[in-house]
Amino acid sequence: MTTKRPYVGKAKEMHPTDDPSILMMRFTDDISAFDGKQVDSLKGKGAINAAFNQVVFSMLENEGVKNCLIDQVSMSPTDYRVIALDMLPVECIVRNFSAGSFCKRYGVDKGMVFDTPTFELCVKSDELGDPFIAPNAAVALKMITNEQALWLEFECQKINKLLTKFLGDTGLTLVDFKLEFGTAVADGEWGNVKWKKGDLMLGDEFSPDSCRLWDETGVSLDKDRYRQSLGDVLDGYNEALELIR
Numbered sequence: 440m441t442t443k444r445p446y447v448g449k450a451k452e453m454h455p456t457d458d459p460s461i462l463m464m465r466f467t468d469d470i471s472a473f474d475g476k477q478v479d480s481l482k483g484k485g486a487i488n489a490a491f492n493q494v495v496f497s498m499l500e501n502e503g504v505k506n507c508l509i510d511q512v513s514m515s516p517t518d519y520r521v522i523a524l525d526m527l528p529v530e531c532i533v534r535n536f537s538a539g540s541f542c543k544r545y546g547v548d549k550g551m552v553f554d555t556p557t558f559e560l561c562v563k564s565d566e567l568g569d570p571f572i573a574p575n576a577a578v579a580l581k582m583i584t585n586e587q588a589l590w591l592e593f594e595c596q597k598i599n600k601l602l603t604k605f606l607g608d609t610g611l612t613l614v615d616f617k618l619e620f621g622t623a624v625a626d627g628e629w630g631n632v633k634w635k636k637g638d639l640m641l642g643d644e645f646s647p648d649s650c651r652l653w654d655e656t657g658v659s660l661d662k663d664r665y666r667q668s669l670g671d672v673l674d675g676y677n678e679a680l681e682l683i684r
């Protein structure tokens with residue numbers, strides 16, 4: 440570890456390592472909702488999300504979806520080595536069913552099935568409330584290039600198919616989710632994993648914090664338990680983890 444300071448996010452910390460092309464991602468017990476207006480700590484959440492993310496990102500890597508995850512740091516349940524990325528300033532949201540802000544925005548009920556999954560880009564900004572942005576506006580504002588806009592939608596739809604099948608096989612319904620992408624800050628190598636500066640790939644994480652998952656009876660096993668005070672949040676997260684591993 441170097442003496443450089445970590446970047447502390449809402450549910451994760453990014454720590455520098457001796458290799459500038461690699462960061463250590465620590466999943467914390469912190470949880471927040473409503474653009475950081477509701478904040479708490481749930482003991483054990485970090486370890487659950489780290490394990491969930493590892494199962495999902497490993498599956499995606501095996502299916503050819505390049506992503507930032509390298510490996511676990513010396514058996515720590517919350518710490519993972521990841522490729523250091525410059526993150527794009529946008530969030531990508533895919534929806535298979537109506538829920539959350541989509542229902543509010545269009546005045547529709549929760550649970551409408553989408554034959555064609557939707558893809559939305561949002562500006563990553565708590566201050567602005569992560570507003571929806573048309574891909575060509577994100578290009579005009581130089582947040583992403585035109586090629587990246589096309590690639591992001593294609594990649595997200597591909598990932599959605601893989602995740603829907605993978606989670607569906609365990610009895611989980613993938614309602615919607617958020618992904619973030621970035622470009623490698625430097626050439627790097629760790630074990631069998633190799634990357635080049637500028638490689639665009641899936642970053643951040645995938646866990647019950649960043650998706651909606653319903654069990655076979657329609658019960659939420661995700662952050663809606665926290666947003667809507669639906670009951671023991673971590674029981675739901677744990678149930679989802681047990682199903683996928």
Ligand code: UDP
Binds near residue numbers: 532539540616
């Ligand atoms: N999401 C997220 N981070 C955000 C915004 C959304 O992880 O900053 C996830 C959210 O958990 C859900 C999906 O993206 O699985 C769609 O969220 P939505 O737009 O419905 O907003 P929300 O209801 O979460 O405010």
